[in-house]
Amino acid sequence: MNRRPRTGPHRGSLARKIVVLTTAVAALAVALTGLIAWQTAAHGAEQRERDQLARQATVLSRLPAVSEALFTGAQVLAGPNGVQLAVVAADGAVRGTAGPAVDRRSKAALLAGDPVSTTGILGGQEVLLVGRPGVRGGAVVLTEPYAVVTEATNQIRRNVIAPLVFGMLGAALAGALLARRIARPLVTAAQIAHRLADGERGVPAPVDGPRETADIGRALNVLDEALAHSENRQREFLLSVSHDLRTPLTALQGYAEALADGLIEPERVPEVGGILADETRRLDRFLGDLLDLARLEADDFRLDVAPADLRVLVSEAAAFWTGLCARHGVDLRLERPEGPVVVATDAFRVRQLIDGLVQNALRVTPGGAPLVLAVRPAADGGAELQVRDGGPGLTDDDVRVAFDHGALHERYRDTRPVGSGLGLAIAHRLTGRLGAGIRVEGHGPEGGACFTVALPSAPAA
Secondary structure (H helix, E strand, C coil): CCCCCCCCHHHHHHHHHHHHHHHHHHHHHHHHHHHHHHHHHHHHHHHHHHHHHHHHHHHHHHCHHHHHHHHHCCCCCCCCCCCEEEEECCCCCEEECCHHHCCHHHHHHHHCCCCEEEEEEECCEEEEEEEEECECECEEEEEEEHHHHHHHHHHHHHHHHHHHHHHHHHHHHHHHHHHHHHHHHHHHHHHHHHHHHCCCCCCCCCCCCCHHHHHHHHHHHHHHHHHHHHHHHHHHHHHHHHHHHHHHHHHHHHHHHHHHCCCCCHHHHHHHHHHHHHHHHHHHHHHHHHHHHHHHHCCCCCCCCEEEEHHHHHHHHHHHHHHHHHHCCCEEEEECCCCCCEEEECHHHHHHHHHHHHHHHHHHCCCCCEEEEEEEECCCCCEEEEEEECCCCCCHHHHHHCCCCCHHHHHHCCCCCCCCCCHHHHHHHHHHHCCCEEEEECCCCCCCCEEEEEECCCCCC
16 A cells, blocks of 8 residues: 655645745734834934924023024024024014025014924025024024934934844744644644554544644544444445345355256256245345445435325335235235325435335334334425334334444344345435435334434425
């Protein structure tokens, strides 16, 4: 058997994908953070310089000497570090090195007593312009070259680069650790699944870690148990089938060899021929049941759905089985309502279902006991079919496995008349195909088993 690889590609592929994914998400977050920081650096630097100029202008506007200069319109010199100073006198005159940057709108606002924070042009260069009204009229105006803001912005951006790089590296490391943590239980689960697929059973899966991985472990353990149970049932079923095939084949082979060797007296030839015919029919019935079960398991099983009167259907079935029941001394009874019981279903398949249940009931019903075939409308618009017998009935454990392949056949083959062991399994699968449900009671009104089929008014699509 070719075994699948369980390590290497699986571990590397899963871990690599998680690392790439987590690193990509972290990188996106870091990149967005860096972009926002990059864009806000200029705004923050400019706002910081404006606030500083505003504080300086406010202080200067309150100094006595500057207030006197504002009031008299005296000349005020420029400040240090590229900051230029100007005053707007009460009469509107503007003096000082920063004077050319003061436009009409800014001057009007300052003379009206409003603070000003804007930009202007001084000496052909863009400058920040901040003005504050004086306490005795006029105003103080400070300007600063925009290059100072640019330099501050670049400094902030340089300071941001290192944290972004370390953040990216940290994200990659965290992604690798996360990948290892996530991949370990998943790879373990994959390895266990491969072992189960290769036919190994009794492989315990760990049920620990996060809730999701623990759920996977529990699911694998349940799957392991279900596979083992199913394979055991299939093995038992195959053993039962082989036994049922071997018995008639042995009889056929023995009588055929006896006929070929001339060991059968001429007067016994008709008897032996009848035995051979019976065993052949038994084989044919068994193989037919196997084929029916295989067809029911196929995905392309076909139904011809049309309105059908179940009252007429059970009457026809009762007419067919009356003679056979009479030959076995069984009293076949029919229970049906006065009016029609119409549902949308496949009448041929329903008749097949009825015949299978009646045949199963007739096999275990002793002479003198009743066998009841009943139909009645259901409250939900559908209908119920019942096959009840006066046989030995079923135990609670029998009811639990009644529709399993060969379960009751194997259990009662030495104590009761049995068929192929597939009849009830076929009935159960057929009701499912019809969109119906079937249930069994171990002891019905007549003392034996009671099988009830609930047919809907129309099968689901």
